[in-house]
Amino acid sequence: MDxxxxxxxxxxxxxxxxxxEKEVAPLAQEIDQEGRFPRETVxxxxxxxxxxxxxxxxxxxxxxxxxxxxxxxxxxxxACATTGVLMSVNNSLVCHPLEKFGTESQKxxxxxxxxxxxxxxxxxxxxxxxxTDAGSxxxxxxxxxxxxxxxGSKVFISNAEAAETFVIFVLTDPTAGARGIxxxxxxxxxxxxxVGKVEDKMGIRGNGAAxxxxxxxxxxxxxxxxxxxxxxxxxxxxLDGGRIGxxxxxxxxxxxAMEESVxxxxxxxxxxxxxxxxxxxxxxxxxxxxxxxxSRHLVRKAAxxxxxxxxxxxxxxxxxxxxxDVAVRVTRDAIQVHGGYGxxxxxxxxxxxxxxxxxxxxxxxxEVQRMVIAxxxxx
Amino acid sequence: MTxxxxxxxxxxxxxxxxxxFELLGSGRKxxxxxxxxxxxxxxxxxxxxxxxxxxxxxxxTVYLADAPEVEHFLTLPYTRAACKIIEEYxxxxxxxxxxxxxxxxxxxxxxxxxxxxTADCTGLDIDxxxxxxxxxxxTFGGSLMAQIMCPxxxxxxxxxxxxxxxxxxxDTSRTxxxxxxxxESVDADMMVKFxxxxxxxxxxxxxxxxxxxxxxxxxxxxxxxFENIRQLAEVLGGEVGxxxxxxxxxxxxxxxxxxxxGKTVSPELYIACGISGSVQHRAGMMGSTVIVAINKDPxxxxxxxxxxxxxxxxxxxxxxxxxxxxxxx
Amino acid sequence: MDIIVCIKQVPDTNDVRIDxxxxxxxxxxxxxxxNPDDKHAIEEALRIREKEGGKITILTMGPPQADDAxxxxxxxxxxxxxxxxxxxxxxxxxxxxxxxxxRAVNAIGKFDxxxxxxxxxxxxxxxxGPQLAESLELPQVTYARKVxxxxxxAVIERALEDGHETLETSLxxxxxxxxxxNEPRYPTIKGIVTAYRDKEVGKMTAADLNAxxxxxGLKGSPTQVKKTFVMVPKREGELIEGTAKxxxxxxxxxxxxxxxxx
Numbered sequence: 001m002d003x004x005x006x007x008x009x010x011x012x013x014x015x016x017x018x019x020x021e022k023e024v025a026p027l028a029q030e031i032d033q034e035g036r037f038p039r040e041t042v043x044x045x046x047x048x049x050x051x052x053x054x055x056x057x058x059x060x061x062x063x064x065x066x067x068x069x070x071x072x073x074x075x076x077x078x079a080c081a082t083t084g085v086l087m088s089v090n091n092s093l094v095c096h097p098l099e100k101f102g103t104e105s106q107k108x109x110x111x112x113x114x115x116x117x118x119x120x121x122x123x124x125x126x127x128x129x130x131x132t133d134a135g136s137x138x139x140x141x142x143x144x145x146x147x148x149x150x151x152g153s154k155v156f157i158s159n160a161e162a163a164e165t166f167v168i169f170v171l172t173d174p175t176a177g178a179r180g181i182x183x184x185x186x187x188x189x190x191x192x193x194x195v196g197k198v199e200d201k202m203g204i205r206g207n208g209a210a211x212x213x214x215x216x217x218x219x220x221x222x223x224x225x226x227x228x229x230x231x232x233x234x235x236x237x238x239l240d241g242g243r244i245g246x247x248x249x250x251x252x253x254x255x256x257a258m259e260e261s262v263x264x265x266x267x268x269x270x271x272x273x274x275x276x277x278x279x280x281x282x283x284x285x286x287x288x289x290x291x292x293x294x295s296r297h298l299v300r301k302a303a304x305x306x307x308x309x310x311x312x313x314x315x316x317x318x319x320x321x322x323x324x325d326v327a328v329r330v331t332r333d334a335i336q337v338h339g340g341y342g343x344x345x346x347x348x349x350x351x352x353x354x355x356x357x358x359x360x361x362x363x364x365x366x367e368v369q370r371m372v373i374a375x376x377x378x379x
Numbered sequence: 380m381t382x383x384x385x386x387x388x389x390x391x392x393x394x395x396x397x398x399x400f401e402l403l404g405s406g407r408k409x410x411x412x413x414x415x416x417x418x419x420x421x422x423x424x425x426x427x428x429x430x431x432x433x434x435x436x437x438x439x440t441v442y443l444a445d446a447p448e449v450e451h452f453l454t455l456p457y458t459r460a461a462c463k464i465i466e467e468y469x470x471x472x473x474x475x476x477x478x479x480x481x482x483x484x485x486x487x488x489x490x491x492x493x494x495x496x497t498a499d500c501t502g503l504d505i506d507x508x509x510x511x512x513x514x515x516x517x518t519f520g521g522s523l524m525a526q527i528m529c530p531x532x533x534x535x536x537x538x539x540x541x542x543x544x545x546x547x548x549x550d551t552s553r554t555x556x557x558x559x560x561x562x563e564s565v566d567a568d569m570m571v572k573f574x575x576x577x578x579x580x581x582x583x584x585x586x587x588x589x590x591x592x593x594x595x596x597x598x599x600x601x602x603x604x605f606e607n608i609r610q611l612a613e614v615l616g617g618e619v620g621x622x623x624x625x626x627x628x629x630x631x632x633x634x635x636x637x638x639x640x641g642k643t644v645s646p647e648l649y650i651a652c653g654i655s656g657s658v659q660h661r662a663g664m665m666g667s668t669v670i671v672a673i674n675k676d677p678x679x680x681x682x683x684x685x686x687x688x689x690x691x692x693x694x695x696x697x698x699x700x701x702x703x704x705x706x707x708x
Numbered sequence: 709m710d711i712i713v714c715i716k717q718v719p720d721t722n723d724v725r726i727d728x729x730x731x732x733x734x735x736x737x738x739x740x741x742x743n744p745d746d747k748h749a750i751e752e753a754l755r756i757r758e759k760e761g762g763k764i765t766i767l768t769m770g771p772p773q774a775d776d777a778x779x780x781x782x783x784x785x786x787x788x789x790x791x792x793x794x795x796x797x798x799x800x801x802x803x804x805x806x807x808x809x810x811r812a813v814n815a816i817g818k819f820d821x822x823x824x825x826x827x828x829x830x831x832x833x834x835x836x837g838p839q840l841a842e843s844l845e846l847p848q849v850t851y852a853r854k855v856x857x858x859x860x861x862a863v864i865e866r867a868l869e870d871g872h873e874t875l876e877t878s879l880x881x882x883x884x885x886x887x888x889x890n891e892p893r894y895p896t897i898k899g900i901v902t903a904y905r906d907k908e909v910g911k912m913t914a915a916d917l918n919a920x921x922x923x924x925g926l927k928g929s930p931t932q933v934k935k936t937f938v939m940v941p942k943r944e945g946e947l948i949e950g951t952a953k954x955x956x957x958x959x960x961x962x963x964x965x966x967x968x969x970x
Binding site: 647702 | 719721726731732733801802803806807830831832833834835836837838839841842843847848849850851863866867868869870871872873874875876877878881929930931932933934935936937938945946947948949952953955956957959960962963966968969
Binding site: 006007008011014015019047048049062063064072 | 739741776779780783894895896897898899900901903904905
């Protein structure tokens with residue numbers, strides 16, 4: 001049993017922290033206020049190798065383990081949660097399925113550019129009628145010769161505003177339910193592909209979440225990812241890894257809120273002394289630190305299990321359930337520590353509270369995580 | 380002469396630098412403590428006329444290396460000239476300025492002579508018992524002060540931070556001896572060639588020279604808050620300074636920063652407003668003649684170093700001072 | 709163009725706290741980093757290599773954990789790294805440090821340029837660069853803020869207090885650089901992986917230096933630290949009371965008495 005990070009992981013942490021403080025954090029407030037996708041940050045993330053961290057170096061990836069990945073997502077999210085999810089989607093939801101399920105030629109054509117950050121990736125599963133019930137897809141692909149003709153739409157797709165390579169899920173056999181779902185790699189340039197309006201959201205306001213529309217979109221049969229009918233399994237397997245990314249994002253948001261609270265409580269004076277001298281504040285800070293530490297352990301443990309090649313769905317679900325819950329609670333208490341100032345947009349904790357909420361919703365709501373966990377108990 | 384105290388009198392482009400007089404001020408005290416003479420090393424081309432100014436500021440002897448090849452500062456020929464003077468006249472102590480020239484030259488000289496060199500000192504004293512030079516310098520970013528000695532090797536060498544030592548009142552009737560040193564560079568000294576020097580317009584403030592500084596810190600609270608500080612500085616005819624916190628928060632530009640990572644200042648009056656007085660900040664302003672502290676927190680360290688303290692909100696007190704001074708005019 | 713970059717691992721002085729009573733540093737939990745000026749030196753070497761080709765060797769003298777600083781340099785893109793580490797070096801002042809590094813440079817052998825950071829944030833001496841140059845009998849240019857290589861010469865802008873001067877030096881030479889020179893790159897993820905999994909850090913001890921034992925470590929150091937202390941506040945001040953207006957008035961009177969107002 002060893003809770004120490006390796007030297008390699010520590011250097012990843014130090015490097016990404018330094019990068020995030022200097023290059024990511026200064027944009028966070030502006031991105032939030034304007035609801036603007038941080039396009040200028042994408043090439044910087046790419047240069048460091050943060051967009052294909054775990055991908056095999058032969059495709060231009062970094063080749064680090066999942067624990068390093070959780071550390072990097074946490075550090076970037078601590079500076080800016082929008083940028084954190086941008087990174088998480090590209091790594092977990094696009095690079096990962098392309099590498100795991102793609103053919104060699106698909107990897108060369110699609111994985112390389114996405115892992116190197118030349119083309120940003122997005123993941124299209126959710127539909128207006130298929131959220132938590134992801135199996136009830138409506139979008140349909142019909143095979144015609146060596147092409148599939150796809151019609152349908154997706155909603156709330158992170159990165160959609162700027163992404164160029166998409167992994168999408170549609171029905172190839174509408175009579176077979178979830179077993180009729182297949183995964184495809186599609187490009188923004190494909191005729192019949194379009195991106196709808198960018199959603200005006202409560203938090204992570206710059207992540208470019210938008211609708212996707214497919215109108216008689218012709219997709220080469222070679223772009224089928226994995227086998228026909230295996231799409232639902234690919235989606236669920238991919239989301240297991242994605243949950244580790246989102247849980248890391250939640251830990252980063254919570255850590256930022258705690259650090260802001262510690263700093264503010266030592267500066268703010270009431271009744272003639274710093275409010276950090278009051279036990280009411282100290283107890284909130286102590287609870288924050290404890291819950292964040294517990295969340296981080298769960299996140300890293302899930303990553304460790306993944307790295308060791310064992311099933312990690314339940315560990316990932318636990319990590320995300322706990323970390324997202326903690327992120328919401330810690331950011332809420334951070335506002336309490338700040339008092340009225342915490343309710344004002346000039347103070348970071350106001351944004352953190354709004355950003356935290358999404359972690360309980362996307363890549364499986366907290367209720368879905370509980371379903372996964374309970375399912376493993378009641379087999 | 381053997382056993383004397385020497386300072387390096389920096390001249391640039393034919394102008395003797397103010398720091399040379401500061402070193403003479405400090406060197407005078409060291410020489411008097413040891414009961415020896417104070418010598419000044421002067422290197423340049425056609426610079427003999429500067430000797431009188433050095434005498435007026437306390438030098439007894441000027442050791443002059445005057446040659447065309449040392450018109451501009453170049454490490455290698457200057458090192459040869461300085462080493463020749465030191466080896467021939469065997470001073471006990473040699474103090475260089477911690478300027479871009481001094482910090483280039485002094486280490487080279489110390490390495491060649493195999494003697495100790497203490498960098499960027501803020502205090503030079505003679506230990507009463509051993510009669511050794513005690514060089515005091517800030518270290519670890521100013522968090523800590525260290526006292527360094529060089530017990531065995533000679534001369535004992537230090538570079539001394541500009542703006543810290545006080546020159547003596549110049550006495551133009553003072554005279555001394557100019558000792559001319561034969562000096563010739565060798566070809567190997569000319570591996571570096573001087574091409575040009577460019578002065579860059581200083582739009583910046585000159586805190587080091589200011590007589591009065593009004594400085595703001597965390598307590599100022601914002602960029603707008605500095606307006607109060609500026610107005611008081613203006614009515615006093617002084618400059619505006621800032622602590623690291625104020626600079627890091629972007630309330631005031633970097634070139635106004637006082638402290639270990641900023642400027643070292645020694646005005647006649649330093650008014651610290653909303654500055655807690657971290658050791659890093661104190662390292663930059665303790666040379667001030669009179670220190671005033673204005674702070675809400677009665678326990679702030681700055682009060683311990685202040686001659687006058689006012690506990691209260693700087694945003695009430697500073698404007699009140701500005702107004703009172705305006706009313707007096 | 710083969711370049712040796714000399715670096716130092718230092719405690720991040722922004723995080724150093726002091727024990728005011730004992731007058732010592734509290735170094736526990738303080739992260740160690742590559743000295744900031746030295747990062748600019750590494751970056752400049754990488755930029756020169758991009759134009760001129762050649763090999764970059766990073767050299768540091770320090771305790772075994774300075775390996776981390778070397779790995780980070782490798783992750784930034786340096787080719788090789790050497791750790792000069794031995795208990796015999798303990799207590800070295802800048803003279804003995806420069807002497808030891810010079811011996812190590814001689815042991816490495818072939819090089820065209822040595823780049824150092826101007827000064828380290830733990831000591832702020834700025835002495836080791838010039839002292840290394842003297843030990844190697846090489847020309848030096850300090851406070852470099854722009855470096856152009858042309859053939860067997862380098863043209864360098866050297867920062868002055870009120871401007872800059874331009875110097876031309878023959879090579880090999882020792883250059884010390886300041887932060888204005890460039891913006892150091894971040895290590896890449898791939899670079900970090902390579903630095904820890906594929907690269908070796910070379911080791912040197914005092915025995916490898918062919919050095920005069922009397923000139924290394926504490927024994928070879930001319931200077932000695934007599935003591936360290938926290939600067940003690942010195943003044944007994946007067947506290948001025950009253951309303952803002954009253955206090956302002958009293959203060960002005962006091963300052964007039966002291967003759968520090970115009």
